[in-house]
Amino acid sequence: MKLNISAFIAALILAFTAVTPALADEAQDQIARKISEAVPGLNVTSVEESEAAGLYRVQSSAGETFYSTADGQYVLTGDMLKITSQGVVNVSEQARADARLAKMEAFGTEGVIRFPAAGEEKAVISVFTDIDCPYCRKLHEEVPQLNDFGITVNYYAFPRSGPGTASWAKYESVWCSDDPQSAMTAAKSGERPPQASCDNPVEAQYRLGQEVGVTGTPAIVLEDGNMVRGYVPARNLAQGLGLL
Incomplete structure (x- = not known):
């Protein structure tokens, strides 16, 4: 499920769970802190470097995926597409599929x-x-x-x-x-x-x-x-x- 602008705004209004990320480096901590301050109830589950230099992939407990600059100043919603010799690949959807598979396997x-x-x-x-x-x-x-x-x-x-x-x-x-x-x-x-x-x-x-x-x-x-x-x-x- 894509995080669109309206969903992002709705999170500001309806959110209730504090962000509790377990993050490794300074950039990830900074992204989590900035998002925590801006969207108090958005439960971030992971922040990882994306394939695109300078952008981090952020995932929430609701299965949403979006992107942030390393300083957490800019947040991008929507899918990331990669141009390859075989055509256009939806990088975001592949990440969602991997996360979905992990959840399904954990549930059994x-x-x-x-x-x-x-x-x-x-x-x-x-x-x-x-x-x-x-x-x-x-x-x-x-x-x-x-x-x-x-x-x-x-x-x-x-x-x-x-x-x-x-x-x-x-x-x-x-x-x-x-x-x-x-x-x-x-x-x-x-x-x-x-x-x-x-x-x-x-x-x-x-x-x-x-x-x-x-x-x-x-x-x-x-x-x-x-x-x-x-x-x-x-x-x-x-x-x-x-x-x-």
Whole structure:
């Protein structure tokens, strides 16, 4: 998720968590201090030298990436693009993918609703999903095709309406059912799942989605940390993964 100007201003108004960076050198300390003074609630998690001389890449706990001069005086928002002999490379997106992958691996797959590949597993996708999202339902209709292509689908909860809503309660009921896979399929077909409650990972998975930059559903995280935003037909996704 890019940090745009409006988001930067909003951070000034809505921020509540102090910056607590663990930084190595003087320039990094200075950048963190300047940003801390200007945006008290922006939780900076890392400051590193970027590929561009004189610019440091700053990342926040919300998955935002922006850039600063070494003195912390100037802050640049938006993606950094690099011109190479093969074309234009989005350096910022690659950094986000690396950070996203680290968060996903740290969180693990415990508590996911899993639809395993049929036969040999050739790829795994992590899908942040909302039961009531039309395009999530469309993607779910093609999960058997994805499985036939050798793709395992791991569902993570991301009810877009947030806690305390009907969509949130549906996901909890699905997860707490005796057969979450069947309950998920039924719910995404329009059936209302029988109400059920238990200790569940819906909130934790939802927060993970926020941390890795999910802004809409379905959001498909690939094994290299890159994210496909929105519905993609099963065959196109398999082709993109090099399976066809």
